[in-house]
Amino acid sequence: MTSFAKPHINLKHAKRNALGLTRHDYEGAMSTLCAGCGHDSVTACMAKAFFELSIEPHRAVKISGIGCSSKTTAYFLSESHGNNTVHGRMPSVATGAAAANAGLTYIGVSGDGDSLSIGMGQFAHAIRRNVNMLYMLENNGVYGLTKGQFSASADIGSKSKKGEVNLSPPIDPVTLALSLGATFVARAFSGDREQLVPLIKAGLKHNGFGLIDVISPCVSFNDHVGSTKSYAHTYKYYHPAVHADYVPMSEEIKTSYAAGEAVPVELHDGGSIVLRKLDEDYDPRDRGAAYAQIAERDAKGEIVTGLLYIDESREDMAAMNKLTSRPLNTFPYDELCPGSDALTALQKGFR
Amino acid sequence: MNAPDGWKHKEGVPPTNTADPDYFHKVVDCQWACPAHTPVPAYIRLIAQGRFSDAYILNRESNVFPGILGRVCDRPCEPACRRDRVEDEPVAICRLKRVAADHKDDITDRLPKKPDKMNGKRIALIGAGPASFTVANDLAPLGYECTIFERFDVPGGLMRTNIPAFRLPEKVLAEELGYILDMGVDLRLNTPVSSMKALLAEGYDAIFVGTGAPKGKELNLPGRKEGGANIHIGIDWLESVAFEHTKSIGKKVLIIGVGNTAMDCCRTSLRLGARDVKVMARKPRSFFKASPWELEDAEAENVEIIVNHSPKSFVVEKGTLVGMVFDKMEYQLDEKGAIIGQSIIGEEMIPCDDVILAIGQENAFEWIERDAGLEFGKWDMPVVDEMTFQSTVPNVFFGGDAAFGPKNIIWAVEHGHQAAISIHQFCKERMVTGRLSNEVRLSSTKMGMFEWRYSNSFDGAERRVMPHVELAKRFKDLDVEVELGFTPEQTATEVQRCLNCDVQTVFDAPLCTECDACIDICPVDCLTITPNADEPTLRQRLETPAVNTEQALFVSEALPLTERVMIKDENICLHCGLCAERCPTAAWDMQESEIIIHHVEDMVTGAAK
Numbered sequence: 001m002t003s004f005a006k007p008h009i010n011l012k013h014a015k016r017n018a019l020g021l022t023r024h025d026y027e028g029a030m031s032t033l034c035a036g037c038g039h040d041s042v043t044a045c046m047a048k049a050f051f052e053l054s055i056e057p058h059r060a061v062k063i064s065g066i067g068c069s070s071k072t073t074a075y076f077l078s079e080s081h082g083n084n085t086v087h088g089r090m091p092s093v094a095t096g097a098a099a100a101n102a103g104l105t106y107i108g109v110s111g112d113g114d115s116l117s118i119g120m121g122q123f124a125h126a127i128r129r130n131v132n133m134l135y136m137l138e139n140n141g142v143y144g145l146t147k148g149q150f151s152a153s154a155d156i157g158s159k160s161k162k163g164e165v166n167l168s169p170p171i172d173p174v175t176l177a178l179s180l181g182a183t184f185v186a187r188a189f190s191g192d193r194e195q196l197v198p199l200i201k202a203g204l205k206h207n208g209f210g211l212i213d214v215i216s217p218c219v220s221f222n223d224h225v226g227s228t229k230s231y232a233h234t235y236k237y238y239h240p241a242v243h244a245d246y247v248p249m250s251e252e253i254k255t256s257y258a259a260g261e262a263v264p265v266e267l268h269d270g271g272s273i274v275l276r277k278l279d280e281d282y283d284p285r286d287r288g289a290a291y292a293q294i295a296e297r298d299a300k301g302e303i304v305t306g307l308l309y310i311d312e313s314r315e316d317m318a319a320m321n322k323l324t325s326r327p328l329n330t331f332p333y334d335e336l337c338p339g340s341d342a343l344t345a346l347q348k349g350f351r
Numbered sequence: 352m353n354a355p356d357g358w359k360h361k362e363g364v365p366p367t368n369t370a371d372p373d374y375f376h377k378v379v380d381c382q383w384a385c386p387a388h389t390p391v392p393a394y395i396r397l398i399a400q401g402r403f404s405d406a407y408i409l410n411r412e413s414n415v416f417p418g419i420l421g422r423v424c425d426r427p428c429e430p431a432c433r434r435d436r437v438e439d440e441p442v443a444i445c446r447l448k449r450v451a452a453d454h455k456d457d458i459t460d461r462l463p464k465k466p467d468k469m470n471g472k473r474i475a476l477i478g479a480g481p482a483s484f485t486v487a488n489d490l491a492p493l494g495y496e497c498t499i500f501e502r503f504d505v506p507g508g509l510m511r512t513n514i515p516a517f518r519l520p521e522k523v524l525a526e527e528l529g530y531i532l533d534m535g536v537d538l539r540l541n542t543p544v545s546s547m548k549a550l551l552a553e554g555y556d557a558i559f560v561g562t563g564a565p566k567g568k569e570l571n572l573p574g575r576k577e578g579g580a581n582i583h584i585g586i587d588w589l590e591s592v593a594f595e596h597t598k599s600i601g602k603k604v605l606i607i608g609v610g611n612t613a614m615d616c617c618r619t620s621l622r623l624g625a626r627d628v629k630v631m632a633r634k635p636r637s638f639f640k641a642s643p644w645e646l647e648d649a650e651a652e653n654v655e656i657i658v659n660h661s662p663k664s665f666v667v668e669k670g671t672l673v674g675m676v677f678d679k680m681e682y683q684l685d686e687k688g689a690i691i692g693q694s695i696i697g698e699e700m701i702p703c704d705d706v707i708l709a710i711g712q713e714n715a716f717e718w719i720e721r722d723a724g725l726e727f728g729k730w731d732m733p734v735v736d737e738m739t740f741q742s743t744v745p746n747v748f749f750g751g752d753a754a755f756g757p758k759n760i761i762w763a764v765e766h767g768h769q770a771a772i773s774i775h776q777f778c779k780e781r782m783v784t785g786r787l788s789n790e791v792r793l794s795s796t797k798m799g800m801f802e803w804r805y806s807n808s809f810d811g812a813e814r815r816v817m818p819h820v821e822l823a824k825r826f827k828d829l830d831v832e833v834e835l836g837f838t839p840e841q842t843a844t845e846v847q848r849c850l851n852c853d854v855q856t857v858f859d860a861p862l863c864t865e866c867d868a869c870i871d872i873c874p875v876d877c878l879t880i881t882p883n884a885d886e887p888t889l890r891q892r893l894e895t896p897a898v899n900t901e902q903a904l905f906v907s908e909a910l911p912l913t914e915r916v917m918i919k920d921e922n923i924c925l926h927c928g929l930c931a932e933r934c935p936t937a938a939w940d941m942q943e944s945e946i947i948i949h950h951v952e953d954m955v956t957g958a959a960k
Contacts, residue, residue, distance in 0.1 A: 006872065006874050006929065007808065007809035007811065007874050007925075007927065008811070008874075009437065009438060009809060009811065009874055009875060009925070010438055010439075010811075011437060011438070011875060011895070011923070012436065012437065012438065012439070013895065013898075014895070015894075015895065023876075023894075024874075034935070035868055035932070035933045035934060035935045036864065036866040036868045036933070036934065036935025036936070037866075037868070038866065040867075040868055040871050040872070040933075041866070041867040041868070041870075041871050043871070044867075044870075044871035190866075190867065191865055191866065191867060193867065193870075217866070219864075219866065219935045223864070231864045231865060231866055231912065232864070232912055235865065235912040235913050236912070
């Protein structure tokens with residue numbers, strides 16, 4: 001909490017994007033999270049990504065569930081659509097919204113509790129359906145709002161603030177998503193915005209379900225010695241493997257990437273994601289190999305980050321289900337709801 | 352395994368030395384720009400609390416004449432104000448200073464007094480202007496017997512003779528000079544010093560020359576002699592008006608020159624009966640020497656300013672001045688606005704009844720015999736040391752416009768402070784160059800959770816506009832003060848515009864957990880954590896690149912977790928304290944910096960070197 005709102009200043013030399021907006025136009029209400037919370041950094045990165053992509057705020061939709069992370073939708077894009085849903089039910093609402101209006105940009109914000117415990121089933125099926133959205137999973141390994149119980153992502157051996165040791169194995173959203181057929185899987189850290197902002201941009205532009213599992217330390221209940229989700233631990237074992245940059249169609253891919261190192265992946269919108277391998281033997285385009293490598297490194301305690309897997313070839317939910325690309329709210333009412341006679345005729349066809 | 356190796360650049364910019372008093376001093380742009388280093392944000396906070404007397408006394412310690420300077424200072428602080436760089440217009444610092452002076456209580460019992468016992472040293476001060484009065488202000492309370500010699504029958508120097516009463520009321524001047532005279536200073540009016548040699552022979556321990564630059568520059572063009580009766584030298588004319596020797600002027604007046612004296616001349620002309628006053632400038636507006644606010648005030652009184660007219664001759668018919676001929680100029684400017692070429696594109700005769708020449712001032716040292724022992728250098732100016740103000744005769748010191756040519760009042764005050772130190776050192780038979788180094792004292796402003804003992808919230812209000820006396824009323828008398836002073840509401844708003852740049856963002860690197868909270872909350876993006884590199888590279892790494900290289904870039908020690916560094920652009924930081932509010936480990940703190948600039952009294956009480 002802070003004593004006053006972040007002031008709006010007409011900075012003389014503020015940067016403006018293609019829409020003429022400043023980054024301030026992509027911010028929201030003042031955060032009420034604890035000072036130093038990783039989630040605030042993630043929020044700032046999301047605002048920055050939307051700003052840099054010049055997405056009109058009113059063409060974006062923020063959806064979240066319950067938890068510290070889910071509160072953060074209030075802290076960015078104050079001019080966009082938003083829905084705080086029931087605990088763990090964000091994916092269903094996002095799925096419905098994406099079906100009804102494919103023209104908007106969807107970002108879901110959730111946490112390890114919301115996604116991996118109460119909302120695990122919803123999370124899994126949104127991935128299977130390949131809903132065209134970016135799913136931000138702000139992962140801190142604890143239930144912060146209820147004062148620091150272990151969550152489903154807590155590592156074996158990780159200690160709580162009071163010294164209790166976690167014995168249950170963790171659910172890793174990254175390998176889980178890979179096994180469910182996800183088409184964009186990334187892991188990041190709230191402390192590295194150089195990596196996170198480009199990842200969010202790439203995820204927003206990816207066609208289909210994008211997951212970014214962000215290690216986002218809880219300063220109040222999980223930032224002590226013995227925690228495997230603290231700032232100190234994450235910085236220590238942090239290992240970026242693949243850097244991803246979104247390059248819009250209008251820009252040529254920079255030649256500054258060394259040949260052989262940069263791999264462009266073409267997107268549906270004509271732009272590309274340029275992958276820069278920081279680990280030579282890691283290939284983010286091979287699901288099986290990626291899975292094996294991540295599992296192996298996770299077991300060693302290494303925190304592998306970056307765009308760990310990408311597949312632009314799969315159809316998203318709308319294409320698979322032949323949904324209309326025209327937003328339902330633009331149909332005349334008669335067309336949208338043709339009446340009971342039309343329903344009867346339709347039902348007859350199934351008899 | 353460890354954090355990415357690329358983050359650990361051992362090479363790069365060394366950690367900023369914030370213990371150097373100049374570092375934090377420079378962050379307080381207004382104080383840094385003020386020749387006398389007035390602690391502006393500190394006194395503005397006192398005004399905000401309604402502590403006008405305290406604000407006045409704090410001001411007075413550095414600039415001696417808050418009431419005078421609150422009206423007529425050249426305000427080097429305002430163009431330097433951070434607010435101007437961040438948003439739009441600077442804080443009305445000068446106007447707030449006047450608020451303190453106008454609304455203070457009787458402060459006479461808080462002023463330094465003549466000591467019971469004098470120290471036996473006699474100082475002669477020549478010229479009763481701001482420089483001499485500052486020297487007397489600093490030395491008299493220490494027991495020096497100060498005698499000021501003044502050629503006129505009133506003190507004040509150019510503050511009295513050249514600044515019209517409608518800008519600086521006589522009452523204000525008399526009050527602030529009176530405070531110093533009350534310290535037991537002997538003011539001898541109508542006592543011009545006509546011989547340095549004679550004065551030296553009188554056996555004073557030290558002599559201070561504060562005689563200003565009292566000679567107006569001449570413009571010798573055809574017709575100057577013939578039309579002489581109606582051609583006036585600006586500062587002499589203003590002086591003659593001040594002493595009521597001149598009470599009228601023609602209907603049509605041309606002012607030659609476009610500095611602040613020209614502005615005083617044109618506005619004074621209007622008060623003596625002129626109806627059509629034109630200020631003639633040789634160059635375009637961007638080259639004007641007058642302060643923008645003085646130009647504005649003159650134009651508000653319907654003075655016409657005509658650019659690109661270079662004086663050619665005076666037109667005299669039947670022994671009377673009837674006009675002036677000007678060459679009409681055209682200038683070629685480069686991208687930066689500097690003149691790279693000029694041509695005459697025509698000629699114009701502008702009719703007038705009087706001409707006032709306001710094209711500059713010069714020093715006049717006819718009274719210093721060239722065999723008095725003082726060495727004279729370039730432009731026939733006495734050789735004076737820039738730090739000690741000592742001349743080549745060890746017990747003769749100079750200050751104000753007399754030292755290095757025309758500057759302004761606030762510079763004269765600073766010269767006075769420095770000369771006072773030198774005189775004291777000289778009289779104590781110490782090295783004249785001996786000075787105490789500046790110091791900085793820091794104290795945390797944290798009061799509790801999200802509570803600071805300064806108003807840290809950013810106030811987006813626009814600069815308040817000084818209310819003026821109506822045009823119709825202001826020309827009746829010569830001494831109707833045009834500026835009315837801020838209303839209480841204006842004062843209350845204007846004080847909140849100050850960004851409190853003296854409340855410094857102090858960073859303690861070992862405490863930082865690199866959570867980025869400060870970076871995310873900063874409303875102007877002036878912070879980031881990044882691998883160290885050379886300074887130009889670091890400056891580009893900020894979200895809003897730190898392009899103003901005149902302002903410092905703070906670079907921390909290597910941070911404990913990743914060995915990256917915290918960097919901060921001092922240019923646009925609002926000192927809003929949000930970084931410190933958000934910091935979970937108090938690695939950032941908002942600390943009030945008191946920049947200690949020593950005056951001569953500290954040489955006595957402190958450890959004099």
